[in-house]
Amino acid sequence: MTDAVIVGGGLAGLAAAVAVARAGLDTIHLVPKGPPDRRTSALMLPSVEYLQSAGLVTEPASIGHPLTQIRIIDMTPRLIRAPETLFDSAEIGLSAFGWNFPNVKLAEAFEAARSGLPRLRTIETTLDDLSIGDDSSTLKLGNGETLTAALVVGADGKKSRVRESAGFRARENGFTQAALVCDLGLERPIGGASIEFHYENGPFTLVPAGGNRANLVWIDERDTLKAVQEGSKEQMAALFREKSQRLFGAIELLTPAHMFLLSTLSVDIAGKDGVVLVGESAHAFPPIGAQGLNLGLRDVADLAASLAATDLGQPGFARRVSEDYARRRAGDLARTGVVVDTLFRSLLADFLPAQAMRAGGLWALKLLPPLRKAAFDVGMGVR
Numbered sequence: 001m002t003d004a005v006i007v008g009g010g011l012a013g014l015a016a017a018v019a020v021a022r023a024g025l026d027t028i029h030l031v032p033k034g035p036p037d038r039r040t041s042a043l044m045l046p047s048v049e050y051l052q053s054a055g056l057v058t059e060p061a062s063i064g065h066p067l068t069q070i071r072i073i074d075m076t077p078r079l080i081r082a083p084e085t086l087f088d089s090a091e092i093g094l095s096a097f098g099w100n101f102p103n104v105k106l107a108e109a110f111e112a113a114r115s116g117l118p119r120l121r122t123i124e125t126t127l128d129d130l131s132i133g134d135d136s137s138t139l140k141l142g143n144g145e146t147l148t149a150a151l152v153v154g155a156d157g158k159k160s161r162v163r164e165s166a167g168f169r170a171r172e173n174g175f176t177q178a179a180l181v182c183d184l185g186l187e188r189p190i191g192g193a194s195i196e197f198h199y200e201n202g203p204f205t206l207v208p209a210g211g212n213r214a215n216l217v218w219i220d221e222r223d224t225l226k227a228v229q230e231g232s233k234e235q236m237a238a239l240f241r242e243k244s245q246r247l248f249g250a251i252e253l254l255t256p257a258h259m260f261l262l263s264t265l266s267v268d269i270a271g272k273d274g275v276v277l278v279g280e281s282a283h284a285f286p287p288i289g290a291q292g293l294n295l296g297l298r299d300v301a302d303l304a305a306s307l308a309a310t311d312l313g314q315p316g317f318a319r320r321v322s323e324d325y326a327r328r329r330a331g332d333l334a335r336t337g338v339v340v341d342t343l344f345r346s347l348l349a350d351f352l353p354a355q356a357m358r359a360g361g362l363w364a365l366k367l368l369p370p371l372r373k374a375a376f377d378v379g380m381g382v383r
Contacts, residue, residue, distance in 0.1 A: 001148040002026050003312075005139055007127045007162050008155030009034065011041070011103060012279025012296035014110035015056060016153050019300050021120035022054075023307035028147060029114075030139075032126045037103040038255065039181055040215045041293045042067060042194065042207055044098035050301050056113050063105040065210040066096035068192030075245070076200045096192065100207050100215065127156065130165035132273050135316060137166075151318035152275045153303070158265055160281035168277060172284075174263040177202050178222040179287055180229065182257040184214045184240065187249025197243060202286075204243045213254065216240065217287050225259050262286045270333060271326035274318035276303060283333055295336055302328040 006017040009031035017029040043051070043064075051057040060066075070087040089097045114120060126142035130152065139147045154162025163170060189212045197204040202219025209215050218225070228236060233253045241251045265284040270277050279296035306324040310317055 001136060001150070002028050003149065004028070004151040004153065004318075005030060005137075005147055005149040006153040006155060007139075008032075008157060008160075008279070008281070010037070010155060010157065010279060011106055011110065011293060012300060013153075013155030014107065014114060015051075015054070015297060015300045016155050016278050016303060017120060017122075018056060018110065018113050018117065019054065019304040020151070020153065020307065021114075021117045023304065024312060025119065025151070025307075027117075027120045028149070029120060029122045030127055030141065031122055031124055032142075033124055037107065038258070039103050040100055040207065040209065041103055041106065042098060042100045043297070044294050045094065045096065047294045047297045048099055050297055051109075054113075054301075054304070057106070057109050060099045060101075063109060064099035064101040065208050066192050067098050067100055067194055067208065068096050069194070070097065071193050071195045073195070073197050073245075075197045075204075100194075100209060102209075127161045130162055130275075132166055132275065135274075136318075137274060150274060151321060154275065154277045154281040155279045157280045158263070158284050160277065162275065163267065163277055163281050166273065166275040168267050168269070168272070168275075170265055170267050172263055172265045174261070175286065176221055177219050177262050177286070178225050179260045179262060180216070180218045180220070180225045180257055181260065182216050183209065183254040184216050185252035185254050186212045186214055187251070188212075188247070190214055190248060195244075195247075197245065199243075206244060206248075214248075216257075218243070219262070219286065222259075222261070229257050229259055266333065269326045270299070270329040271322035271324075274322050276322050276325045278303060282329075283336075285336075295332070298332060299329060302332075 003025035004020045004027045006013055006020060006027065006029045013029070013031070017027060021027040048057070048060055057063070068089050072085045074084070089095065123141070123143070125145070127139055128142050129140040131138045136148050136150050137152045139149065139152070141147065152162060152166070154160050154166070156162055184206070190206055190208050192208055194205065194207045199220070201221050201224070205217045206214040207217065228239060236257060237251045237253055244251070263284060264286070265280070267277060267282050270282045278299035282299065283295060285292060303325055306321045306328060309324060310321050
């Protein structure tokens with residue numbers, strides 16, 4: 001029997017494995033084989049500070065690019081349009097809101113932190129089944145092995161086997177929209193500004209990636225994006241130039257364009273019976289407001305806090321950890337879910353009063369300093 005098993009090889013799973021092993025538990029990390037994650041993650045300052053305090057990233061500038069501004073431009077043809085809005089980190093005395101990191105670079109940094117932990121062992125396999133007992137759980141692995149563990153951490157994504165086997169109730173809602181992502185080369189750089197062009201079917205967002213590079217995240221109807229993806233590189237580059245209002249001159253595709261389907265997922269509670277859920281096993285949102293991995297890292301930070309607050313030498317410690325973790329995460333998960341879902345649906349709303357409320361909200365954010373400060377805190381995940 002081992003103290004803890006972490007299931008899932010993504011960034012949230014890697015961070016959780018390091019946190020659990022550093023808490024002093026004998027830990028096994030189940031990592032299924034898969035391709036590298038070529039996406040990027042915009043991590044806000046509290047998340048970056050956690051990565052540094054946890055020893056997962058030493059110097060953000062060595063692997064990422066600072067995000068100093070967020071610019072929102074309403075390109076919808078609607079009767080009531082929102083004003084162009086600029087948020088600058090200098091307004092709140094910060095050099096940057098956060099950093100934009102390639103996920104591959106983050107994974108390499110997390111792997112380096114994991115490699116030096118003597119109480120952490122990695123097995124390259126999947127989870128086939130999970131059975132919950134009174135004081136421990138039994139895990140049947142894809143390689144034929146069976147493990148028994150006191151604490152189980154599910155970090156195995158939207159289709160989480162841990163969540164399903166442990167009986168967590170999840171709510172999932174799919175959208176007709178998808179996200180198209182790729183890396184672009186720009187004739188004119190965007191500096192440290194993340195620029196969101198809001199169209200009627202979703203935002204077309206350019207995130208700074210250093211020099212003349214930018215990461216594109218474009219949300220639109222699935223059929224629209226599929227047709228774009230099937231075009232030539234030259235056709236895509238020309239379309240991207242038009243969608244970005246020709247602000248950055250000629251555009252070049254630096255990587256293939258990949259499309260991801262969008263959905264939301266949430267759970268009633270994030271921990272029970274010696275099992276906790278982190279990352280997309282507990283929550284998933286459209287890529288609006290840069291909340292995905294930020295929320296997952298707050299999961300891991302609260303898991304570390306629950307471990308620190310519990311006597312891990314006492315029988316039944318895993319159930320106490322899971323109950324404490326569920327209490328810590330409840331408010332943040334509920335609040336973030338409402339904010340992201342409301343924001344995403346407001347972007348797509350054809351209902352005139354909803355458009356008026358969104359436009360009025362952006363005018364208020366533009367003109368009222370206290371409201372701008374509150375928006376900064378929410379967007380950055382300040383608790």
